[in-house]
Structures are given as structure tokens and as C-alpha cells.
Amino acid sequence: MKRILVTGGLGQMGSELVPELRRRYGAENVIASDLRMPPAGADASEGPFEFIDCTRQSQVRAAVQRHRIDTVFHLAALLSAVAEEKPHMAWDVNMGGLYRVLEVARESGCAVFFPSSIGSFGPNTPKESTPQDALQRPTTMYGVTKASGELLCDYYYNRFGVDTRGVRFPGLISHIAPPGGGTTDYAVEIFYAAIRHGHYSSFLGPETRLDMMYMPDALRAVIGIMEADPGRLVHRNSFNVTAMDVTPEELAEEIRRHVPGFTISYKIDPVRQAIADSWPDSIDDSAARAEWDWMPTFDLESLTADMIDKLRSKLGA
Ligand SMILES: NC(=O)c1ccc[n+]([C@@H]2O[C@H](COP(=O)([O-])OP(=O)(O)OC[C@H]3O[C@@H](n4cnc5c(N)ncnc54)[C@H](O)[C@@H]3O)[C@@H](O)[C@H]2O)c1
Known part of the structure; x- marks a missing residue:
């Protein structure tokens, strides 16, 4: 290249x-x-x-x-x-x-x-x-x-x-540019909402499990x-390729360790919920690991800590 x-x-x-x-x-x-x-x-x-x-x-x-x-x-x-x-x-x-x-x-x-x-x-x-x-x-x-x-x-x-x-x-989680209209956008929005308002209303249900990556x-x-x-x-x-699989409830729980009192409620968007329900709960990335040594470095704990840290500086919170 x-x-x-x-x-x-x-x-x-x-x-x-x-x-x-x-x-x-x-x-x-x-x-x-x-x-x-x-x-x-x-x-x-x-x-x-x-x-x-x-x-x-x-x-x-x-x-x-x-x-x-x-x-x-x-x-x-x-x-x-x-x-x-x-x-x-x-x-x-x-x-x-x-x-x-x-x-x-x-x-x-x-x-x-x-x-x-x-x-x-x-x-x-x-x-x-x-x-x-x-x-x-x-x-x-x-x-x-x-x-x-x-x-x-x-x-x-x-x-x-x-x-x-x-x-x-x-689903990709990041803090530089906003997500462009995907089903996993909740997993980015939740961090901004936690820091700004201490509360997030999720468009996916509490137990919707999907793969994510930082x-x-x-x-x-x-x-x-x-x-x-x-x-x-x-x-x-x-x-x-994957790094973790997580539900909105589990992500909220992890965020609460950094933002005490953070609350989550649910107002389900039927279109995005139906899309999420049609996707896997977790994927096996062993072929990527075997064929080109793929290995993620961030898990839910380290991703959450880094996102909160970066967003607090970005939002001046
Ligand atoms: N973000 C995720 O969670 C995720 C997950 C799986 C796969 N992907 C894939 O990764 C790629 C990048 O995703 P992203 O999150 O950056 O998407 P995004 O929506 O944030 O960005 C897509 C960009 O494509 C541009 N675009 C739209 N139509 C175009 C056109 N006709 N010509 C040139 N540019 C055009 C848009 O202006 C936008 O800047 C996509 O192919 C997406 O399907 C993303």
C-alpha cells in the first residue's frame, strides 16, 4: 500500500x-x-x-x-x-x-x-x-x-x-465522528447521553445482544x-471479527461504574429492533485469528473507561 x-x-x-x-x-x-x-x-x-x-x-x-x-x-x-x-x-x-x-x-x-x-x-x-x-x-x-x-x-x-x-x-463504538444511521448507534449515543444528561432512552430493548468493537x-x-x-x-x-457481545442493559451497567446514578429507559424503535433481532447474538472470529492473527485489544471494561475519559474531555464535562 x-x-x-x-x-x-x-x-x-x-x-x-x-x-x-x-x-x-x-x-x-x-x-x-x-x-x-x-x-x-x-x-x-x-x-x-x-x-x-x-x-x-x-x-x-x-x-x-x-x-x-x-x-x-x-x-x-x-x-x-x-x-x-x-x-x-x-x-x-x-x-x-x-x-x-x-x-x-x-x-x-x-x-x-x-x-x-x-x-x-x-x-x-x-x-x-x-x-x-x-x-x-x-x-x-x-x-x-x-x-x-x-x-x-x-x-x-x-x-x-x-x-x-x-x-x-x-457495531462500531467511537468518539470522533457520530455514527451514520446503523442499528448499533445506541452503543455510541448512550455514552454522550450518560455524560450530558445522566440518562439514556434506548431504541433497542434491554436484552438485545449484539457484537461490538471499539x-x-x-x-x-x-x-x-x-x-x-x-x-x-x-x-x-x-x-x-468481533471484540465483545453486549446488551443495552449490560452496557448501561458498565457505564454506571463511571457515571454513578446513570439511568436507562427503553422506547423501542420497531424497525431497528426488527433489524437487530435478525442478526446474530455473537459471532465466532476464529478464522480471522487463524488466517491473519486478528486479536482485539479492548473489552467492554476497557472500552467503557476509554470512551468516558475521551468524551469527558471532548464535551468539557
Ligand atoms: N459503523 C458501523 O458500526 C459499521 C458496522 C459494520 C460495517 N460498517 C461499514 O463500514 C463502512 C463505513 O461505515 P461508517 O460507519 O463510517 O458509515 P457512515 O455512514 O458514518 O459514513 C459513510 C460515508 O459514506 C458517504 N457516502 C454516502 N453515499 C456516498 C456516495 N454515493 N459516494 C461517496 N460517498 C458516499 C457519506 O457521506 C458518509 O460520509 C460502511 O460500508 C459500513 O456499512 C460500519
């Missing part, structure tokens, strides 16, 4: 992946891009930025050629709750965007990172310790695009030799899979 393009670079993950890639590979070698422009006041000296709609192949191609890109981190997508609201647009962005990125990669010889999700599983996938190779019949548009995306990436590797790689992320571990997973020895990779585009 010498010259890198990140699509969807202003989102929850891109806001932290871009600076991390710039630290490792040099600011001038990492081109951030998005459909939005960086916020007013953003420091242009941090590195190059391009406006790119990933569904416009000419825009992706022009940036790849102009900057002599060899690796694309394709983050641009509509997340699960937004995709359920706008399923047609989600198909266009999630599948259309990936297809065009893969086409440009095929033409230009780029490697591609594609983030799939626990949302690629469905209600008839084994719920506990979901194996790496499990039945995938997702019932959401987000899941349909993620499961199809995994297959399309495999196809481009097998058919055209494009070096595609990816992981299935669980952003520093997610960044390690992204870079780890892209730097992995390709000779060891069997799965390439769909590695289960």
Missing part, C-alpha cells in the same frame, strides 16, 4: 481511518474522498481530499489515475437503518458503488478493502457463536447488499485477480487484513 484512496472518508470510520493511514503511509499518500465536503474550518494541510460519488465510475477512475492509487478502502455506503428507509438508494450506493470501485480496480490493478457487516447474516443463521461459514439469508436491504458485496468481491478476486479483502464488522480495534482489523500475507488467506472478503 503506497498510494491510498478512501471513499466515504468523512463518515464514522473514515474520520479515524484516514488519519491512521496518513500516520502510517504519509499524509500526501492518502486521499480522502466523500460525497460531502469536509466541514468548514477543516485543516486542508492534513492531506488531500477529493469529492467522489462512488456511484460515478468516471469520478472514481479519474481520482485513481490522477493520484496513481494502488489500494482503495471503499467505506462509502448507506448503513442499516438508513438503508431500510431508502432501500432503492441503498442498492444504488452500496452495490452500484462497490461494482464501480471494483471495475476501476480491475482496470487499474488496485487492491480493494470492503467492509461487510454482521448484517450480512439473517434470522435463520445460527445465532450464538455464528461460524465463519454460515447460512446468509439477510432480510434487510443493508444485509442483502453486504452479502452480495462479499460475493462480488470474491468474484473479482477469482475471475480477474483483483486483490479484494474484507471483514464483517460488528474503533481502535476496527482500524487494526482494516489495516491487519490489508497487510496480511495473502498466501494464508482462505476467506479474503468476509472475515468475522
Whole structure:
């Protein structure tokens, strides 16, 4: 990886992946891009930025050629709750965007990172310790695009030799950029609410168990899979990765250790609850551990302590 393009670079993950890639590979070698422009006041000296709609192949191609890109981190997508609201647009962005990125990669010889999700599983996938190779019949548009995306990436590797790689992320918890409309957003909102108001009203029920990961571990997973020895990779585009599985009740309990008196109530959003209920309770990431030495570093206790600490400084609380 010498010259890198990140699509969807202003989102929850891109806001932290871009600076991390710039630290490792040099600011001038990492081109951030998005459909939005960086916020007013953003420091242009941090590195190059391009406006790119990933569904416009000419825009992706022009940036790849102009900057002599060899690796694309394709983050641009509509997340699960937004995709359920706008399923047609989600198909266009999630599948259309990936297809065009893969086409440009095929033409230009780029490697591609594609983030799939626990949302690629469905209600008839084994719920506990979901194996790496499990039945995938997702019932959401987000899941349909993620499961199809995994297959399309495999196809481009097998058919055209494009070096595609990816992981299935669980819910990502972070404190830099807000989440973009996923089913696991509660696990970020709860921290802000705890510090600001001492109370959170959760849109998922108390016992909804889902896998989660702290952003520093997610960044390690992204870079780890892209730097992995390709000779060891069997799965390439769909590695289960996780750090913990947790319910809103358990997360609230852990937060209470740092914010005494913190309370949680429940006002369930039926759409997001139905999405969460169709996903696994916990996934098995042993293939990632075996094939490229994946290992998370944050558990619920250390994640909570760090989030509270970082957010207290950020919010001046
Ligand atoms: N955040 C999570 O919990 C999570 C979990 C599993 C997988 N993922 C996947 O990781 C990737 C990044 O997620 P995120 O949380 O940063 O999402 P996000 O919603 O925060 O950011 C996505 C970015 O894509 C941009 N975008 C939307 N349409 C675009 C288009 N047509 N062209 C270019 N850019 C466009 C948006 O402006 C936004 O900045 C996504 O593919 C997502 O499905 C995220």
C-alpha cells in the first residue's frame, strides 16, 4: 500500500481511518474522498481530499489515475437503518458503488478493502457463536447488499485477480465522528447521553445482544487484513471479527461504574429492533485469528473507561 484512496472518508470510520493511514503511509499518500465536503474550518494541510460519488465510475477512475492509487478502502455506503428507509438508494450506493470501485480496480490493478457487516447474516443463521461459514439469508436491504458485496468481491478476486479483502464488522463504538444511521448507534449515543444528561432512552430493548468493537480495534482489523500475507488467506472478503457481545442493559451497567446514578429507559424503535433481532447474538472470529492473527485489544471494561475519559474531555464535562 503506497498510494491510498478512501471513499466515504468523512463518515464514522473514515474520520479515524484516514488519519491512521496518513500516520502510517504519509499524509500526501492518502486521499480522502466523500460525497460531502469536509466541514468548514477543516485543516486542508492534513492531506488531500477529493469529492467522489462512488456511484460515478468516471469520478472514481479519474481520482485513481490522477493520484496513481494502488489500494482503495471503499467505506462509502448507506448503513442499516438508513438503508431500510431508502432501500432503492441503498442498492444504488452500496452495490452500484462497490461494482464501480471494483471495475476501476480491475482496470487499474488496485487492491480493494470492503467492509461487510454482521448484517450480512439473517434470522435463520445460527445465532450464538455464528461460524465463519454460515447460512446468509439477510432480510434487510443493508444485509442483502453486504452479502452480495462479499460475493462480488470474491468474484473479482477469482475471475480477474483483483486483490479484494474484507471483514464483517460488528457495531462500531467511537468518539470522533457520530455514527451514520446503523442499528448499533445506541452503543455510541448512550455514552454522550450518560455524560450530558445522566440518562439514556434506548431504541433497542434491554436484552438485545449484539457484537461490538471499539474503533481502535476496527482500524487494526482494516489495516491487519490489508497487510496480511495473502498466501494464508482462505476467506479474503468476509472475515468475522468481533471484540465483545453486549446488551443495552449490560452496557448501561458498565457505564454506571463511571457515571454513578446513570439511568436507562427503553422506547423501542420497531424497525431497528426488527433489524437487530435478525442478526446474530455473537459471532465466532476464529478464522480471522487463524488466517491473519486478528486479536482485539479492548473489552467492554476497557472500552467503557476509554470512551468516558475521551468524551469527558471532548464535551468539557
Ligand atoms: N459503523 C458501523 O458500526 C459499521 C458496522 C459494520 C460495517 N460498517 C461499514 O463500514 C463502512 C463505513 O461505515 P461508517 O460507519 O463510517 O458509515 P457512515 O455512514 O458514518 O459514513 C459513510 C460515508 O459514506 C458517504 N457516502 C454516502 N453515499 C456516498 C456516495 N454515493 N459516494 C461517496 N460517498 C458516499 C457519506 O457521506 C458518509 O460520509 C460502511 O460500508 C459500513 O456499512 C460500519
